[in-house]
Amino acid sequence: MAKFNFKEIMKKIPDLPTADVTKAFSQFLEYKKESEITARKLKRLEVARETLLKDIDKKYDFYHRLFSAVFEERKQSIDKFFEIINRGIKTNDRELISMGLQNLSNVVSSSPFSNISELGKLMDSGQNIDL
Structure with missing residues (x-):
């Protein structure tokens, strides 16, 4: 392995004062250190x-399912209650029609998103959630 003599190298650069070359070096x-x-910071950010992104993909998949x-x-449920209502209409059973309409009304008036904040907390906890 060749050894470099810094002073010898500096002598071969006649146009620049030694202080400027040392400063530049x-x-x-x-710069190299920075x-x-x-x-390294970029690598950590990439990781x-x-x-x-993997976490977002998992959440997307979960919410989609x-x-x-x-x-x-x-x-x-809606289809089933319409079947009940239709059966009530065909048989002229007002009680069956009323029951079908009441249950249909309950289903369509309730929001499937009413417990969404609890679901979010459950997901953040890391527990397994069975669908």
């Missing part, structure tokens, strides 16, 4: 970004 070393620090299940269940 020191600035270069400082560049390495910045590269954090990827982690956040949850809302699909909730609204499918509501659709089935």
